[in-house]
Amino acid sequence: MTLREDDPRSVGGYRIESRIGSGGMGVVYLGRSVSGRAVAVKVVHARYADNAEFRARFRQEIAAARRVSGAFTAPVVDADPDAERPWMATTFVPGRTLAERVAESGPLDWPALRRLGTELAEALREIHRAEVVHRDLKPSNVLLEGEGADGIVRVIDFGISRAATSDVRTQTGMVMGSPPFMAPEQFSRPREVGSAVDVFSLGAVLVYAATGRSPFEAENAYLAAYNTVHSEPELGELPEPLRPLVSACLAKEPADRPASGDVLDALAGLPEELPDGGAGEEPPRIPVTVLSGTVKVPSAATGQADREAGQAGRKRRGKRLWIAVVGAALLGIGGTAAALVSGAPTSAVGEGDRADPRAAPRGSVPSGWKPWHNALEPDKDEPMPFGPSCTPSALGVFCSSPQVALMRLSPATGRVDWTKPMSEKEVSSFSMREPVVHGDVVYVNSADRSEGVDAYDGRTGKRLWHLDGPVGEFAYLSGVLLVRLDELGPSDTARFAAYEPGTGEELWQRKLTSTSPSPFHEGPEGMLYADLRGGSGGIARLDARTGETLGTVKAPEGDLWLATVHDSTAYYARWEDNTGVSAAFFIQDLSSGKTRRIDFPWSVEPEAPPLVHGDTMYIFDYGNETLLALDVKRGKPLWTSSRELRVFSEPAIHDGRLYVNLPDTSILALDPRTGKEIGRTAPSFDTQGRSFEELTPSSMPPLLVGEVLYGSSGPGIFSVADVL
Structure with missing residues (x-):
């Protein structure tokens, strides 16, 4: 294969002549030593060069290859695992x-x-x-x-x-x-x-x-x-x-x-040699x-031969499904996270696939809209924050940070419409959560740095109401703003309260004991599910407006993570030996309490709860950068995206298509039934030379508003036309 424009012309003193091939870790070139000796030079991909784990793996590869050089392997000639882009040269085998x-x-x-x-x-x-x-x-x-x-x-x-x-x-x-x-x-x-x-x-x-x-x-x-x-x-x-x-x-x-x-x-x-064998005659065995x-x-x-010997006592093999990162899954924080949990593109989803209150009608675009991207970097005209968390909606993209309590980016241009300053008061610690958007109201950490809650009118930026902090979590669920009043800590007991979203009026308050720091999940309209394991031990149904308990079912036994609730069904993953790996997945009907188990062979690493839509579960495997589709009704895998594709965000489903971000800041649309690519947008940012850390996969999936897609990545926020 001919060399590309960005391929090196020399590595470690070896003249590079052509490409031999490429793999997951690097590119292999045909090189020549000063004396003319042909070598195969493997150079680690630039995106892995700054990753300590990959450097360790490459050093291990060099050591292993040197140890096994022999008649049936390609001997190592030279290597430099500490180079800017680590490389290894072996004898070229034609x-x-x-x-x-x-x-x-x-x-x-x-x-x-x-x-x-x-x-x-x-x-x-x-x-x-x-x-x-x-x-x-x-x-x-x-x-x-x-x-x-x-x-x-x-x-x-x-x-x-x-x-x-x-x-x-x-x-x-x-x-x-x-x-x-x-x-x-x-x-x-x-x-x-x-x-x-x-x-x-x-x-x-x-x-x-x-x-x-x-x-x-x-x-x-x-x-x-x-x-x-x-x-x-x-x-x-x-x-x-x-x-x-x-x-x-x-x-x-x-x-x-x-x-x-x-x-x-x-x-x-x-x-x-095998004998020719006549009709009906088997070859010798x-x-x-x-x-x-x-x-x-x-x-x-x-x-x-005794082919039966040694078969007795075969141990049953444990089959692991996936690992779940609880920290990113707490209560579906933010409008997009709630949509991810529900299986429908909405920040407040109950039964079925109700319309997203943030979304614009299909076929519409904001007045004056053109594709845009915003790196969220400061300049003299737009005081942008450091390390913002952003949530897109039909009203615009809402961002908050330790420097700016809330800002709105125009959905048409990506420029800042207005900002709400953050207090400069010095505090011992301060953490931010991404804005929660529902309808015309945006909920963020309070501007007084107390880690309370402020509610703003998303159109005008006017503050509607305020709740003193510190609070542990907040989220819009089943028509109320649900708040953990106690900070996150070692205790399994905490106070929770529900507030009227538009006015901040307290509707009810309860003290609950649960092993989950965020025990509430969306239920059918007007109802919540509360994970009370660690206390009463069950999954309770609560009236969202009064906090009254309507009923309880017994939860499955074992060390289980309640990953998500969708359509009155709970989805649990079982933890094993504190490894974060789950060997089984449990699906429970929250009306009858009936539970069934499914097993999958591939251990995966999600960053957020899976997306459930109908009988299909979609999981973004952060560790392998792939998207998995599972038939939860039959307990069978349906498809997986290629690891060469490198999915880079949680998925979202809109109008019968799956959308995910890719590392180059393009958005990919997939057929949810087959995983086949429907189309993709052009990249919004130039990602050439950016490190893996700068392109960290995102827990925020793309959002479709009318005919416009909004995405978030390491380089910033962007808006592009839909791929169809």
Whole structure:
């Protein structure tokens, strides 16, 4: 591949000639040393260069690659993990990958397949003897050196490998690898993987080489992960002599798989040629015995195998779903967060999909509107704040910060219409919450720095009423402004009050005990749900106007996080061993109390409650920057966005389309049924050269108002025309 304009021309003294390819961590170039020696130079992506975790992983890759340099790997020539953009050079191996070989010429014949398996097993044996786990063995990481199908096998790209004794661990929730060739434990127990994952991948690669398909092939990565954990492998036209060995490699439990050395011994015992075989005649089969995680090949004299041995006592595997960050999920703070929880684009949602009181009619745009962006940086005319939190609406974009109590950006131009100053009073601590917008009223932290609540007319900026602070939380739910009067702290007991949104009149006040710092959730019109676990132990239905308890259902037992309530249904994730990883998801009908459980194989890391719409749950996986769609009625995954796409915000659903932000500050529209791209906007900011920290994923999803989309990102706020 030819070099691009922004590609380096020299790295570490090596002259760069062309691109070989790119992956999740970096770009690989063909380079030349001063003497003319060809090398493959891998350079870490700029967005990861300042990330300590990725630098640690890259150092680990270099160390691992150096430890396993041998006949079936590409030796390390040079490296600099401390460079501005870390890089590593290995011997350049001319040839094509197994994926390219199969795509161009079809599945391998028996001699080539047997040789491939033998050399891969030998490579893994040496890798494991060096106490390294590759963790991403797949067809594109298997290089066939030389011409034709009989090229010498080289295992490349140790990008996510680790030494068995390394302290560098995969981040909780981060799925590393390629799902169609990953072992089940890489999805459910990523911190516990060992050399058995490579043996599983070897079995999957052999099936691919023989059939052109992974044994867990699916239309997307998430379904492939689900098949890997729950389904039996599809072996297709895999030659009969290989089936017992490959089946053993693909065992769900790591302890039931053979070691790489045992796989090598078993492959060495297979015939070099298969007989032609007459009609109705099966090829000869070499029996394999699975005993305590090893494969034994019987001698030709005995020809017996006890394939049942070692299967008793198989432990049931725990399946983890996702981790939930409670701090970002408290009570659905802000209008957009409430919309995210509800599944309908509204800041006060009950049953069904009521119209968003902030939204303009479909087809409308603000008078004089043109696409705009505002970096929220100070200048002489517009005193912009530092570190603002913003909420868009049909009236404009409302922002607050420790410097400015509230400002409104014009929906037509993005310029500041008016500001409300923040008191300069010095306080020992001060925290800000994003503005809560409902109808024409905006609720923010009070301008007196007491961390109370101020309510403003969103059109004029006139203050309507004030509540002294400090208070813990506030949110608009079920027609009232609900406020935690006590500050957040170690106690499970706190006072809560409901106020008339327009006047600030107190409607009721109650003291509640709950393990959740924000126990209230939106219910049907005029009703609230209160999570009283830690106190009475149930989920109570309350009259939003009076605070009166209308009924209670018993909550499911266990360490569960009530992630969201939608359409009178509660969605819980179970926490395990204080890891933040959930092995199960519980769905409870809050009328009958009936609860059912669903399991998913992929651990994910959301920053906010999931978006539930009908029978589908959409989760933004912060750790992997993907969007997952789950059928909660059947307990099945539907689709996942590609990790190459890099979703960068919570999702929102408007008019039958899903909208998410991308890192380059464009907005993407997806078909909610299939995950297919409908269209995307042009980027609003120039993000070239910005670090990962400057482009942190946002908990605020895009908002559609009429024909205009409003988005928020690290660089600032922007407004663009809808993609359709």
